[in-house]
Amino acid sequence: PVLLQKNGLEIALTTHGIKDKKTFRENLAKVIERGLSKRDALAALTTTPARLTGAADQIGTVEAGKLANLVVVEGDYFDPKAKIKGVWIEGRWNTLEPENLTWIDKKKEEDQEKDEEKKKEDDTKEDKPDERLARSPIEENTVLEPTAVLVRNATIWTSSKRGVLKKQDLLIADGKIKKIGRNLQQPENAHVIDAEGKHVTAGLIDAHNHSMILGSVNEGTLPSSAMVSIGDVVNSESPETHRQLAGGLTVANLLHGSANPIGGQNAIIKLRLGQGPEAMKFKAAPPGIKFALGENVKQSNWGDDKTTRFPQTRMGVPAFHENRFTAAWQYNRQWRSFREKGGAPPRRDLELETLGQIIQAKRWIHCHSYRQDEILAFIRTMEKFGVRIGTLQHVLEGYKVADEIAAHGAGGSCFADWWAYKYEVIDAIPYAGSLMRERGVVVSFNSDSSDLARRLNLEAAKAVKYGNTRQAEALNFVTINPAKQLRVDHLVGSLEVGKDGDFVIWSKHPLSTATVCLETWIEGKRYFERNEGIARAEARSKEREKLLAKVKSKAKKDKKTDKDKGSEDGRAAFFRHALEMAHGLGVINCQDCKIETE
Known part of the structure; x- marks a missing residue:
């Protein structure tokens, strides 16, 4: 729900499909914990479903003239522990307090209370409460979006008739290349990059890729x-x-x-x-x-x-x-x-x-x-x-x-x-x-x-080794030439005034085996920065270690309580690759699912 809501879609929440309806508010609390505001959660339970069902003139809000459908809660509704005292349905009160419900079997209620007390005792024996270790991948994607970018003192491989320019500046504003030259004036609030000793190229282009495709x-x-389309x-x-x-x-x-x-x-x-x-x-x-x-x-x-x-x-x-x-x-x-x-x-x-x-x-x-x-x-x-x-x-x-x-x-x-x-x-x-x-x-x-x-620049370098193609022309094999083949060379593929601000900053000569990509920009927005990438990898490694430790601990407890195949099925499900990650390779699990739990 959080992802849908953040992408501008209306959401309505329902109990449909939940085997135990009592868990609905617990699940709702988890959604709020993961980023859905209480205001949006309330709308998803009231005004949005009322509008989607065409009944907004009768239900969904507390207003004069609308049906008297109300929920009375002792505390915050979004707190699963807060008791619901009752509901008004079209002006009629329906209590949900056990002492006022004659149809409840008192013996059953007493047994239930004892079970709950025992569960609380068991919970207190845990070393610490269960915590959510996995982070949302959305939190990792940090895109820098300055109003303008000025790269100073770089060696610029233009992939155009201007060739390779040394100690030049590159200015990008509004997603487009505005100027290339020496000592360019810095716009107000521009993001300035000192590229002394570094190389800048147009963003690389791959004319034959199968990577970002869901499934086969x-x-x-x-x-x-x-009739079929990869676009789908x-x-x-x-x-x-x-x-x-x-x-x-x-x-x-x-x-x-x-x-x-x-x-x-x-x-x-x-x-x-x-x-x-x-x-x-x-x-x-x-x-x-x-x-x-x-x-x-x-x-x-x-x-x-x-x-x-x-x-x-x-x-x-x-x-x-x-x-x-x-x-x-x-x-x-x-x-x-x-x-x-x-x-x-x-x-x-x-x-x-x-x-x-x-x-x-x-x-x-x-x-x-x-x-x-x-x-x-x-x-x-x-x-x-x-x-x-x-x-x-x-x-x-x-x-x-x-x-x-x-x-x-x-x-x-x-x-x-x-x-x-x-x-x-x-x-x-x-x-x-x-x-x-x-x-x-x-x-x-x-x-x-x-x-x-991930290394098309080094593929391009092979044209220098095999055939003595000039270095600048070899780089064109992964910049302006594929742009021409895809009929987008009027927008991308070279660093020229008026084209999209797609560029890459390299630590050394772009065709060198020693070079690394430091930053990747698309239309004046930075989508990759090497230090951020390293920090991201380290954070993922630590997150993985914590998750595996949690799984091992849970697996040991499951061995004591589960005597059927259920625990093995749960284990396999935990480690199964999502379709978005499997990429049609038939990968449904990995070596992690074989971790020792003894």
Whole structure:
């Protein structure tokens, strides 16, 4: 309730679903302890449910003319120990005091009082009262939001035509870059950062990320799942958001998996830690969709029982693509005819509607691809329908057909140095990115990994080692180039006046293995600061130790009282990973659940 209320949603509280209704006020007290004000709690029990049920003109407040429905409490209603003396219902008094209720079995009441006294005695034997050890993760998210930010005396990697600027200042106000130069005037109330000896880059951008997604990334039951959207499962509670901010990442292209020739729609996000899924979405970014080629889509190595879905061969993949785009072209024509001539509207088809947007150049394809023959076949198939591909993802043999990729206008979002992990990548080489760049392809290095997304700057550095790409151009592989591929380079990807204030402060040269990310800013707001991150990790470690100690103590007591499997089930439930943390990996427990309690 606290989270819902703080996010601007109306809440109403109910006893529905509670087995023992007597525990309602105890539960309510816990909610208040966790941050819900008594005023809001009272509204959730009175005015809000009255309004939601359309009865606010009769109930919900104590006013002349309304029904005389009242609760009489001996003390504070929100104190579970305060006794409710009775209730007025439409002007009739109903006592709840035991001595005035003739229908109560006195013997039963006496037995109950004895049980309560015994329970109190047992409680006093405890070393200390039960206390709430776990902290709300919301308390950890501290975002600095100054009116202006002035970074002084930094080495600024602009990722633009201005190149690398030494001993320069960067001024950001109202979320936008205002000026870059020497000895800039400090605005009133500006947050000033002395960056002497430090380096500043644009926020890093990952053109292929699966981290902040709730559950599995593949809807692989059909060869085309164009109707599904990653935007519906953005996981704003993923711990990866903070981890990847700690590596300087500010924008991520969340992609569907590569299980089918035509996958689901993407979601481009900014890593606005602490915001909800909708607020994390990069609204200005044009929509995209995942496609795939190769072994995955023809279900190679899926198992003998996974051989019924079309296509089952490489030659079936372009045939399937051509089939669906033909259907989408016809679908678009039907709607165009309806708009021009009227009549009955065509039946809406969410899959064909999405594919039709590609033909209309309103949605960009990001296609998983490995082999040069399949890359060429896919380019030719799309050109039949006048479609320009957004990016070829991984594109491991793209160096063999770099001229054709450049001529088509597709970007190459590559692995930096992945090779030999399965047979269809046998010809992959770490020089691919540098070679394609030399032939005119806009190249980026992506992560496709929650781990690599935390150090994309070091992935970019590999282009220097493999291919002698200039350092500034190598950094572009994770800044302006992926921004171009996602069609957001007018807003992010470089440090230029008028663009979003997304930047990273590094302790040393951004491509050095010795550098660390000190601060990460998005639109003039600081979402990561290294010292705060270290303090946060230490606080979490101490919190974990206290929780484990509490669990061990409770487990010992349970052994004395629980003789059935109930205690084991409770133990497993305690350690089960929440879906927001499991990220579709099938993780339901961890080594902690095996802690010794002897």
